[in-house]
Amino acid sequence: MKISAFHLMPYRELPSDFETRYESVWVTPPWWELADARRVGQYYNWTLDELLYAARCGFDGICTNEHHQNAYGFMPNPNLMGSILARLTTGLNVAIVQMGATLPTSNPPIRVAEEYAMLDCISGGRLVAGLPLGSPMDVNLCYGITPMEHRERYREAFALTLKAWQAREIFPWNGRYYQLANVNLWPRPIQQPHPPVWVPGSGSVSTFDFAVEHDVCYCFLSYSGARSAKSMMQGYWEVAARKGRDANPYRAGFLQLVAVAETDARAEELYARHVEYFYHKCLHVPGPWFSPPGNQDYQSLVATTRNPVRRPENPKDLRYRDFVEKGYVIAGSPATVRDRLKEEVVNGLHVGNLMLLVQIGSMPHELVLENIERLAREVLPHLRGIWDDEGWVNHWWPQGLRETTAPPVTAWVSGDAR
């Protein structure tokens, strides 16, 4: 098992009536009314400290991600964060998991190939290269890419990126969307032929087809938990089998919200309002924004129109206990959390690369550190050995880190590191 700490970096102090007063958390939230640049500077530093702390506590990887013009997660360039983390984790056996820089919004997309190569060099070959399609809110609404061209641009940019890392000769690229007379990256990644590639998705069938075809790790970034992901992930494994891939669990990643405390009751006391803040405010987005016409290809459009995903409930109607009971969030004592992670997520979905969202909604800095430490000390050691006896190789993890099973170093993290 490889277990990474994931951080969105939401704005943690949205007003209590945010979701009734404002249209959306994306694109429209008014900066001048809601935010303060000095405070945001503190957020960035907290986020870096929290991810660094996770690395020092013994998480296998630390994840950043790219989003635009919103209060839900505002690292517009994950590589700025990743470069700091790559430097500060020198000597640690931790992967720099960029989940990642968005290809269709980077023009030309070799900018991503170049920056990832930098990160791989700085980190000494510890980069996991997430190559996301990007959400329609980011790519279509914020960055103006035509929905009909979103996936086409992605596929072209993906092919260009992979070739740019590997080509031995300078080459011209005469594409539909990108034209470059000379491609010759300086630097190239340490990892050869290229860093491990993860493709995040949110349940689109065409994305996991793409991931299987390209033999990369498909990461389902879900906020609804493993139970609601079960049939979708079964579909993924069926496609993998049909296309002749083995059932290596490391072909799949899954994101799970996790909150741990001494007891289940204490977890409710500590986390309830932050979990509700996340689902009620951070995910406050008008439905049609998730899929502007043209964003889905025709086959997917036909499939989802014939069989619409029926949301069993509106998350805004749910409270903490509902989120926990339904598995949206796995929260409680260390025993509760590790049992549920093992049963519902790891075994339930057959997943080898687990990402834990360790900072949820409005969780303050100290509570995030507490969550991270408890996870590292009391949960991770019980999960880390899963899959070992089956002998799978995690081809989607930096080669230099594959063999390490970094022990949690709790003796010193409780001291100065905080």
Added chain:
Amino acid sequence: MRVLSKGDGPPLVFFHGPWGLQWDPFLDELAGSFTVHAPEHPGTSPGRPDDIYQLDGLWDLVLCYDELLEGLGLESAAFVGHSFGAMVACEVAAAYPGRARRLALIDPLGLWREDAPIVNWMLLNPRDLPGHIFRDPDGDAARRMFAPAQDPEAVAMARVRLVWAVGASGKFLWPLPDKGLKKRIHRVTAPTLLVWGKEDRLVPPIYGEEFARRLPGARVEIVDQAGHAPHLEHPEAVARLVRDFLGQ
């Protein structure tokens, strides 16, 4: 490209709006005086959704319509267009001034004013769409466009057709419906009629003035009791306006 044709008389090419082509009472009215050719925008013909990917941009689309006119054997014709289709008609008339004999544009897209932003109809909740297209979202015109079918498969496929048509038009309109027409519109030589629904909630009637300012000699007709699709809410009256203008 598939073209639906009907009627007798001089040729008229109808460029449909972003919601796809439906043969409607307005086209029937025109077919009484003209040979109406109504092409389906690339990608919107049944069974050929991926045709849209053959076009890289607006220039390809304009060439595509030029070739279509060639294929139909029309050296020139009256152009009538609605919304996105009116923008395309205007673009073709600007690129090939000789192709358009006369131009009737119904609530066209294609220009942008910061003081009167156009609603992004591609992001509207489907249930709010009739209220943005029509003055009366419960009227006959809205019912014709959004007729509820009984068969779930028919309902699903009607929805697919609508969404795909909007997506295919969005290839040439996203994220703002200004793709440079303002730089080319002076090339239009065809006499032009601009028809606008007085209560257009997508493209405010001030855009009628904007088009008229850039098309010397163009005339603006405002249609009362109509939204963004006055030809669907008042087919006879708008057809009369268009017919009278084209017949001059």
